Amino acid sequence: MTQPTGGHGRQDGHGHHGAQAIDVADLRRTYAGGYTAVDGISFSVARGELFALLGTNGAGKTSTMELLEGLARPDDGTVRVLGHDPYTERAAVRPRVGVMLQEGGFPSDLTVAETVRMCAGCTSGARPTDEALALVGLAKRAGVRVKQLSGGERRRLDLALALLGRPEVLFLDEPSTGLDAEGRRDTWELVRELRNEGTTVLLTTHYLEEAESLADRLAIMHQGRIVVTGTPAEVTAARPGRIRFTLPEAVPAGRLPLSLEAAADGRRIEIRTRRIQHDLGELLRWAEESNVQLEALDARAATLEEAFLDIAARGEEMAETVSAR
Numbered sequence: 001m002t003q004p005t006g007g008h009g010r011q012d013g014h015g016h017h018g019a020q021a022i023d024v025a026d027l028r029r030t031y032a033g034g035y036t037a038v039d040g041i042s043f044s045v046a047r048g049e050l051f052a053l054l055g056t057n058g059a060g061k062t063s064t065m066e067l068l069e070g071l072a073r074p075d076d077g078t079v080r081v082l083g084h085d086p087y088t089e090r091a092a093v094r095p096r097v098g099v100m101l102q103e104g105g106f107p108s109d110l111t112v113a114e115t116v117r118m119c120a121g122c123t124s125g126a127r128p129t130d131e132a133l134a135l136v137g138l139a140k141r142a143g144v145r146v147k148q149l150s151g152g153e154r155r156r157l158d159l160a161l162a163l164l165g166r167p168e169v170l171f172l173d174e175p176s177t178g179l180d181a182e183g184r185r186d187t188w189e190l191v192r193e194l195r196n197e198g199t200t201v202l203l204t205t206h207y208l209e210e211a212e213s214l215a216d217r218l219a220i221m222h223q224g225r226i227v228v229t230g231t232p233a234e235v236t237a238a239r240p241g242r243i244r245f246t247l248p249e250a251v252p253a254g255r256l257p258l259s260l261e262a263a264a265d266g267r268r269i270e271i272r273t274r275r276i277q278h279d280l281g282e283l284l285r286w287a288e289e290s291n292v293q294l295e296a297l298d299a300r301a302a303t304l305e306e307a308f309l310d311i312a313a314r315g316e317e318m319a320e321t322v323s324a325r
């Protein structure tokens, strides 16, 4: 992929300099059958920030994205994108945002280049077709019919279309789903570049590694609510780290210092701790003093995946503790 060019930078000619690019307050969305998919969420995304919305299947990510994109009207609460209501002031917002939906639908008989040209026709200041295709690594596929593209190539075409108007705010709903490992890396690189040029990016993803590596901040949703929000480091810092090792046969687990809350599975020991440096220090001093050789010693902080699985398992309970603060 080539570098994106001609970005709008961090300038804002519309008098909202310094304001949040996206502001969501007490947002609620209830579907016709009475199901509340978005249950009072609030968050904001600063200009030039890359924000990831994570959550279990059915958590309400897409329902939220659609409200931010102005595709539906909230039942309660407010949304501001670049200072405007994306639903009632659609004309003011739409030209300044790029949207990549979960399933882009384009006529499959057109070629890749024809599809881009068609969309460029109704986008003011659109990138040239060649440039848009080069950005997503599809330049060589310009003459191929859309229906002949692989799933991953279609995702890239979706992304090219979202980037056509050099958007200030980019909404990406699972941009790398269906991409192979290389395609995913390329997409990450491109999204990072766009962010570095000042584009505000809101993305949903099921790849926690993607969120961990790309996001400046993220929120994890569960059953229509935001359970935690923060930088990837903040979100994982709240979870316990883990120390694992195997004790020599001659040393029973009962000889470990009592202050270490260890779980033993035969000789395999696991310590879950929020004070990983302290506990590891204590363990190593004890091993040294007792002349015990710890085998397969491994210590690490929590990953975003662990934080996520924890929330998926205990979402309800955690939502209560977070909102109680």
Ligand SMILES: Nc1ncnc2c1ncn2[C@@H]1O[C@H](COP(=O)(O)OP(=O)(O)OP(=O)(O)O)[C@@H](O)[C@H]1O
Binding pocket: 031, 032, 033, 035, 036, 037, 055, 056, 057, 058, 059, 060, 061, 062, 063, 064
């Ligand atoms: N048009 C609709 N009518 C009724 N219920 C809907 C509609 N669209 C979505 N829902 C329900 O709202 C909930 C949230 O769906 P949503 O697509 O926002 O979740 P999501 O977090 O994007 O999930 P996924 O990770 O599976 O894409 C789900 O329970 C879904 O069944």
